[in-house]
Amino acid sequence: MIINLPKIIGHRGVKDLAPENTISSLEESVKHNLKWIEVDVKISKDSIPFLLHDDLLDRTTSGKGYPYNYLYKEILDLDAGSWFDKKFSNVYPPTLEEVLNFCSNRIGINIELKPNKGKEKENVNAISSLIKKKKLNVQYYFSSFDYYSLELMRNKMPNANLGYLVDNFDEEKILALIIQDCINLKCFSIGFSIDLINQKLIKSCKEKNLKVVVYSDSNIEYKTALKLWTIGVDSIFIDNPTSYKSVLDNFL
Ligand code: G3P
Ligand code: MG
16 A cells, blocks of 8 residues: 655654543544554563553553563553543553554554564564454554564565664764665655754655655654755654644645
């Protein structure tokens, strides 16, 4: 399936408006008329893919330690909302399956492969099996900072759309190697931290027909987004759509 990447993608749902990587965060994305969201996926002890950004449960849930030490039924009991706001105390870390059901016929999804170290293979196996089992009525693509995860996914799903994520590199020579990795993996996109982006970099990626996406640790406001689109960025991950409100209906 060829993807029409939108100009903006909700980051972990829309993580400034509701607890990240939860159904509440996805609901906010829909409410604000976003057409795509991104989520981070790893697996439980019983290999159920579910949403969690960090290596540990501690920051965004009431749990402690590595998620692969817990069955999903134990993870389901965790509070994944109170850290954000007490009113979200009944919110839990959802399974990827529940999230796909939510997105179906409604909103595109970027599934970031975010395995705990050593769980790359199990993570990709569980996610690819789930995707194959479901009849998805929605556009989707996989991304990862982890080359090995993308390589595994490419083998499991030869026709899947893949995006490589990059958070640092030092020299032009290394950029050339990263671009070569994308070509080897048949990626359609490459994602950079906003600190790395510049016109020359974008040009090098475009020459290889790679779509360029940009993410940040903090929200990318509409004013900044306008500059990024002008220099050739295709898509931007945002945490808060408020500053995009007046244009949201027109440009996606
Ligand atoms: O894919 C963009 C973004 O999600 C990558 O960074 O750390 O928020 O997963 P992170
Ligand atoms: Mg992510």
